[in-house]
Amino acid sequence: MRWELDWLENRARLSPNKAAIIDDKTKETWTYEELNARASNTAANLQNMGVKKGDRVALLAPNHIxxxxxxxxxxxxxxxxxPLNWRLSVHEINEILQDCTPILIGVHEQFIQLYDQLPEEKPHAFMVGRSNYSEINFLQKVEGISETDPLAMIYTGGTTGKPKGVVLSHRSILWNGINSILSWxxxxxxxxxxxxxxxxxxxxxxxSIPILMMGGTVVIGDHFDAAEAVESINRYHCTIILLVPTMYHMLIQSEEFKSSHFPSMKIFLSGAAPCPLQIYEAFQTKGLAFKEGYGLTEAGPNNFYISPQEAQIKRGSVGKPMMFNSIILEKTDGREAAANEVGxxxxxxxxxxxFYWNNEQATNETMTEGWIRTGDLAKRDEQGYYYIVGRKKDMIITGGENIYPLEIEHWLAEHPAIEEAAVIGLPEEKWGEVVAxxxxxxxxxxxDDELKTYCEAKLGRYKIPKKFIQVNELPKTHVGKIDKKKLKEMAIKI
Known part of the structure; x- marks a missing residue:
């Protein structure tokens, strides 16, 4: 293996006694030297179990070392x-296993019952989270590993169809880390x-990977609880954290957040979905630095940088492209969008x-001469700051007008009576679609009349929802994104 690809071994040489990983639940700590030794021992054990270059090794486990x-x-x-999404159904997990055909699957004791429910043709399992899988063994060096070889395969959420296996090479993971370290x-x-x-x-x-590359410390948390999160942030002198808007929503409402000053924190980051503007307000009120970013499994996921100061002025912006990536906004006619145009x-x-595993068609539809078509719509202001407008598939066309749900969702969320809001387009014979x-x-x-009056103060008439549907909670994906596919299914049943 080329020396620059095994950067963990190099980091262990440079920072052998520095704390690399801490388990928040058990309070165990592993240094970089210990982390590298665990990885080498695990690799040797995988070789002893017959794993060769190019074989897939799956994992079914909660957040764990x-x-x-x-x-x-x-x-x-x-x-x-x-790594497998254990929140999926047994049927969905089995579909992924049939697609990637792993030679082995690591199973944490928490998910033994889930593994047992899988069909008989499932891959052979070995236990993780116990000492025996990382016992010291002789690691046979593997030659011919290049930076373009696959290192990980992460499956997409599948909200628009079957999950796709996103193949990430050594190079893609390495350069996401380098780009994040330098830009942030x-x-x-x-x-x-x-x-x-x-x-x-x-x-x-x-x-996690960028901080480990740099020699910092990653504390592994499991179930998110706002009160416990505040305690952990302060206990470990956390400097930077990434949460999704759903987590921030719970965090800013907690008494612990309101009473803490977070003395060690440099920045709070939000990702995975557009962030409501009232969360910005909650952090500004406390004098805490907050900003949001944008990414996707197929690219990074880190792509933009904005300073905390600029984030307060340019609320809702994800900033400018990072050091080592390029961004363009393409209009429907193929031209590049000008300032304040959506593309x-x-x-x-x-x-x-x-590429997508076993899916050449999807790969060709997504990759064009090295460019990844994200399916997300965005605009750029005169100063070069980018704003995510919404998913291309979520754009509503009513009476020939393009409507971006995020604009309506942000305004609705500003109302003091509203906890959360999500906007979709529903089929309608006359207008094509109506806003709901x-x-x-x-x-x-x-x-509903009060809601319409409220919307009239900010939105054009064609953007005002024709239907308001009250629900107890919004369905969300495993990373906290609102599941609009399920919302449309719910609307049909109403």
Missing amino acids: CYFDLLFACGKIGAIFV GLTDQDVTVNYMPMFHTGGLNAL ELLIRGKHAFS AFIVFKEWSIT
Whole structure:
């Protein structure tokens, strides 16, 4: 294996006694030397179980150090790490296993019953989270591992169809880390508490890998609880954290958030979905630095940078492209969008994914001459700051007018009676589509007429929802995004 690809071994040489990983639940700590030893031992054990270069090794586990054990172990022997979303149904997990055909699957004791429910043709399992899978063994060096070889395969959420296996090479993960370190100014003094699911790119690649590359410390959190999160942030002197808007929504409402000053925190980051503007307000009121970013499994997931000061002035902006990636906005006619024009966001860089596993058609539809078609719509202001407008598939066309749900959702969320809001388009014979808003109220509700009057103060008449649907909660994906596919299914039943 080329020395620059096994950067964990190099980091262990440079920072052997520095704390790399802390388990928030058990309070166990592993240094970089210990983390590298675990990865080497795991790699040797995988070899003894017959794993060869190019083989897939799956994992079914909660947030746990075994994610790093297996990711780095696969890197050392040229295998492909496939973390599984344990929140999926048995049927959905089995579909993924049939697609990626792993030779082995690591199973944490918490998910033994889930593994047992899988069909008989499931891959052979080995236990993770116990000492025996990381016992010391002789690691046979594997030659011929290149930077373009696959290192990990992370499956998409599948909200628009079957999940796709996003193949990430050594190079894409490495360059996402380098780009994040340089663009965000990460140092070996940075500490994060990771509550993002580690089967998702946000849990592995957004902050964890860049901080480990730089020699900082990653605290592994499991179930997110606002009060416990505040305590952990302060206990470990956390400097930077990434949460999704749903988590921030719970955080800012907690008494612990209101009473804490967060003395060690440099920045709070939001990702995975557009962030309501009232969350910006909550952090500004406390004098805390807050900003949001944009990414996707196929690219990074880190792509933009904005300073905390600029984030307060340019609320809702994800900033400007990072050091080592390129961005263009493409209009429907193929031309590049001018300032304040909306276009599809295209991304290019060494952090880009390689291909979708067993899905050449989807790969060709997404990749064009190195550019990733994200399916997201965005605009750029005169100063070069980018704003995500919404998903291309979520854009509503009513009477020939284009409507971007995010604008309506932000305005509805500003109403003091509204907890959350989501906007979708529903089929309608005359107009093509009509705007419908799903509303979660707080302690009290208001009438549809009052909601329409409120919308008239900010929105053009064609943007005002024709239907307001009150619900107790909005359906969300495993990373906190509002599941609009399920909302449309709900609307049909109403």
